[in-house]
Amino acid sequence: MPTTxxxxxxxxxxxxxxxxxxxxxAFTLDVDLCLPGRGVSAVFGPSGCxxxxxxxxxxxxxxxxxxRVVVNGDTxxxxxxxxxxxxxxxxxxxxxxxxxxxxxxTVQGNLDFGLKRVPAAERRVALAQAVELLGIGPLLxxxxxxxxxxxxxxxxxxRALATSPRLLLLxxxxxxxxxxxxxxxxxxxxxxxxxxxxxxxxxxxxxxEVARLADHLLLxxxxxxxxxxxxxxxxxxxxxxxxxxxAAGTLIEGTVAALDAADHLMHVxxxxxxxxxxxxxxxxxxxxxxPLRLRVQARDVSLALSPAADTxxxxxxxxxxxxxxxxxxxxxxxxxxxxxxxxxxxxxxKSARALALAPGRRxxxxxxxxxxxx
Amino acid sequence: MLDANSLAAIRLTIExxxxxxxxxxxxxxxxxxxxxxxxxRWRSPARALVSLPLVLPPSVLxxxxxxxxxxxxPLGQLTQALGWGTLAFTFWGLLIGSIxxxxxxxxxxxxxxxxxxxxxxxxxxxxxxxxxxxxxxxVALPLARPGYLTGAVMGxxxxxxxxxxxxxxxxxxxxxxxxxxxxxYDHVEALEYAQAHWLAGGMLLFSFTVLxxxxxxxxxxxxx
Numbered sequence: 001m002p003t004t005x006x007x008x009x010x011x012x013x014x015x016x017x018x019x020x021x022x023x024x025x026a027f028t029l030d031v032d033l034c035l036p037g038r039g040v041s042a043v044f045g046p047s048g049c050x051x052x053x054x055x056x057x058x059x060x061x062x063x064x065x066x067x068r069v070v071v072n073g074d075t076x077x078x079x080x081x082x083x084x085x086x087x088x089x090x091x092x093x094x095x096x097x098x099x100x101x102x103x104x105x106t107v108q109g110n111l112d113f114g115l116k117r118v119p120a121a122e123r124r125v126a127l128a129q130a131v132e133l134l135g136i137g138p139l140l141x142x143x144x145x146x147x148x149x150x151x152x153x154x155x156x157x158x159r160a161l162a163t164s165p166r167l168l169l170l171x172x173x174x175x176x177x178x179x180x181x182x183x184x185x186x187x188x189x190x191x192x193x194x195x196x197x198x199x200x201x202x203x204x205x206x207x208x209e210v211a212r213l214a215d216h217l218l219l220x221x222x223x224x225x226x227x228x229x230x231x232x233x234x235x236x237x238x239x240x241x242x243x244x245x246x247a248a249g250t251l252i253e254g255t256v257a258a259l260d261a262a263d264h265l266m267h268v269x270x271x272x273x274x275x276x277x278x279x280x281x282x283x284x285x286x287x288x289x290x291p292l293r294l295r296v297q298a299r300d301v302s303l304a305l306s307p308a309a310d311t312x313x314x315x316x317x318x319x320x321x322x323x324x325x326x327x328x329x330x331x332x333x334x335x336x337x338x339x340x341x342x343x344x345x346x347x348x349x350k351s352a353r354a355l356a357l358a359p360g361r362r363x364x365x366x367x368x369x370x371x372x373x374x
Numbered sequence: 375m376l377d378a379n380s381l382a383a384i385r386l387t388i389e390x391x392x393x394x395x396x397x398x399x400x401x402x403x404x405x406x407x408x409x410x411x412x413x414x415r416w417r418s419p420a421r422a423l424v425s426l427p428l429v430l431p432p433s434v435l436x437x438x439x440x441x442x443x444x445x446x447x448p449l450g451q452l453t454q455a456l457g458w459g460t461l462a463f464t465f466w467g468l469l470i471g472s473i474x475x476x477x478x479x480x481x482x483x484x485x486x487x488x489x490x491x492x493x494x495x496x497x498x499x500x501x502x503x504x505x506x507x508x509x510x511x512x513v514a515l516p517l518a519r520p521g522y523l524t525g526a527v528m529g530x531x532x533x534x535x536x537x538x539x540x541x542x543x544x545x546x547x548x549x550x551x552x553x554x555x556x557x558x559y560d561h562v563e564a565l566e567y568a569q570a571h572w573l574a575g576g577m578l579l580f581s582f583t584v585l586x587x588x589x590x591x592x593x594x595x596x597x598x
Contacts (some may be wrong), residue, residue, distance in 0.1 A: 059501060060500075061497050061500070061501075086500070086505075087497070087500035087501055088499075088500045088501075088502075088503050088504055088505045088506075088508075088509075089503075092501060093501065094497075094498075094501040096494065096497075096498065098494075100494050100495065100497075100498040101498075102495060102498070102499075102513060102516075102517070103517065104513075104516040104517055104519070113499075113502050113504070113512075114501075114502030114503060117502060117503035117504060117508075118503060159502065160501070160502075163502060163503060
């Protein structure tokens with residue numbers, strides 16, 4: 001067991017969690033891990049894998065035995081040293097799956113609840129800032145019962161932020177919302193991590209949310225740590241079950257190189273060259289030089305041995321096959337290296353045989369669809 | 375219209391009901407909290423004990439109270455040692471009887487209210503820096519308000535109509551233990567039907583009005 005968790009050796013920042021939770025004779029959670037002390041870390045896995053239990057252990061709502069929680073040098077729980085701080089003495093914010101607002105208070109009353117209990121000297125997030133960030137100014141006088149699901153969740157997030165938490169815990173904050181509300185809320189989370197610099201632990205079972213938000217990814221399986229690392233790297237790993245769903249795909253980080261106003265296309269430069277992406281109507285216009293996250297799904301990538309001249313596909317990238325893995329009886333998942341960027345391609349076993357795909361083989365990846373994430 | 379005896383009985387009954395309800399709301403809160411949310415294995419026996427006055431005949435309850443409060447009973451010896459004398463056939467004895475008799479009507483709604491709270495609001499309060507007592511005062515109590523309203527109304531109305539226990543431990547002392555229900559009984563025994571009508575009709579009307587108001591309030595809370 002690591003006695004210290006210094007994810008960043010320069011600052012000494014890091015979040016150490018050692019937690020064992022028993023339910024009857026079975027373990028619901030048994031982990032000992034170290035997460036970065038900044039940015040968004042997603043906790044991902046199927047239902048019942050212990051994601052929420054892990055979050056509750058960090059929050060102190062469940063007491064692991066043995067357990068140890070150290071957040072950026074601040075010990076919240078350490079059985080070895082006899083330290084146990086109950087939830088209300090931990091400087092954290094928690095957003096539950098259902099907003100859990102106090103029905104007897106107005107929105108303003110809910111926001112003030114936590115704020116009032118934090119000494120003025122420890123306040124770093126101004127309430128006005130949280131209200132503005134989440135766009136809930138017009139709701140302040142309303143009662144929680146009269147809010148929509150998305151509004152309730154935004155108030156819950158602002159309420160947590162108002163306590164100036166040193167760690168924000170989010171337990172599937174979008175799971176109870178429909179697709180439209182999710183789309184409405186996701187940008188707020190992106191702004192949170194960028195503008196306030198509060199580290200976040202984000203529990204989700206949506207790969208979409210992981211790709212959009214997470215810098216770091218923690219995979220849980222049956223209560224145990226399955227994999228842990230930077231999101232882009234983990235998404236491209238074939239030995240991680242993540243790659244084998246329908247939603248399998250990789251994350252590409254790039255910068256806007258040029259805007260093609262005539263064709264409504266955006267050219268994004270990344271490690272492996274340039275990708276042309278569609279500028280979806282209604283999305284903000286990007287400035288050249290702006291960093292961007294793209295997502296390329298495995299089902300949108302096909303392979304060829306030579307670049308086709310007459311094709312409708314705009315993005316054809318030279319790449320090298322890194323490895324292959326079975327993906328069901330008829331298909332194969334191919335991991336590619338496109339000039340340092342990772343790509344996944346899902347092709348039929350028959351095609352893989354016809355192209356003699358093997359590690360080291362040079363191919364051309366034809367990318368049919370690219371999603372712009374933020 | 376109403377004679378002096380009836381007016382004295384009304385005043386006494388209201389005093390008794392108000393005091394009983396207030397004491398039950400205060401004592402019932404920790405009891406209901408413990409029964410609803412504690413982890414002790416004594417919770418089930420406690421729950422059964424709370425509802426016992428619902429099913430026991432008032433005469434049984436009154437009999438045991440009489441024995442306990444009497445000169446040789448444990449409570450009687452305690453009150454004598456404290457220099458209060460015995461409480462049987464006094465207003466205070468009646469108050470103790472009423473508290474036990476009306477216990478389930480106040481405590482049960484509180485138990486229900488605390489149970490229906492669930493764990494979540496208190497967990498949310500804890501993540502917002504509220505300690506257990508703080509969370510109880512500022513989250514649990516306000517959220518349990520409908521339960522307090524129901525408990526107060528039911529406890530008050532039920533104490534108002536108490537008869538059997540009063541006869542057993544309070545008797546029929548004008549101005550001290552003669553409550554409305556006993557006064558009605560006296561009027562009927564004396565064939566003073568007009569007086570009995572005034573009191574009985576008044577009780578009927580009052581109880582109905584109070585219960586109607588309670589149900590209307592509850593209906594409004596359910597559909598805001």
